[in-house]
Amino acid sequence: MTGTDTSAADAAKEAAGRAAAALVQPGMRVGLGTGSTVHWTIVALGERHAELGLTCVATSQRTHELATGLGLRVVTPDEARRLDITIDGADEVDEAANLTKGGGGAHTREKIVAAMADRFVVVVDGSKLVPRLGPFGTPLEVLDFAPAVVADAVAALGAVRVERSEARSDNDNALLRAYFPPIEDPAALAAALAAIPGIVEHGIFLGTTVDDVFVADVAGVRRRPGGRSR
Ligand code: 5RP
Secondary structure, three states: OOHHHHHHHHHHHHHHHHHHHOOOOOOOEEEEOOOOOHHHHHHHHHHOHHHHOOEEEEOOHHHHHHHHHOOOEEOOHHHHOOEEEEEEOOOEEOOOOOEEOOOOOOHHHHHHHHHOEEEEEEEEEHHHEOOOOOOOOEEEEEOOOOHHHHHHHHHHOOOOEEEEEEEEOOOOOEEEEEEOOOOOOHHHHHHHHHOOOOEEEEOEEOHHHOOEEEEEEOOEEEEEEOHHHO
């Protein structure tokens, strides 16, 4: 990637993140995702925090620090219980709005906070669009007790490679990345991964849980319907 490509991608991330922030109304309860795209949503909300008076839930320690540093009020998921909207990034988005998430190791908290919300909005630059999920690798948060046993079970589902990350999740669990051939049936793979003992959470988010996808590139920002609003 050249310097020009990098700055174009950065500009697209900012455009997508800021566009989604415009959906947030005063007094809302807002789930805040993790990553370099939703970073800009959080910055935009922080710029208006006094006027908006939001109650937010953060999906990671990093997001918590960013949001509170910008003056946003952040509470725990149990204090909020329900959210009006959650906005988050993604590592891959297919045509049915199925997502790969967890490139930042935060997908367990991200899935909880997405499920708490009446509306789940995804913000990406155009490089995240794929015909089929898979090339990025599917992030897995796993217990330390038997990660190699979990990796064997994931390989038995068809993963050609399972790598262990040196990073750990905010929940202090191990992180794996499983590389499958292009995923033809994300719902079936999600169910099979969820059934493996020792996997705390996998990074496949089904399109049927997504309301909107904001995609930005050099041509501007466009909103695609998620699978829940089709
Ligand atoms: C973190 C995530 C992020 O949303 C995902 O990695 C996208 O990040 P970025 O906007 O930096 O590309 O799932 O766990």
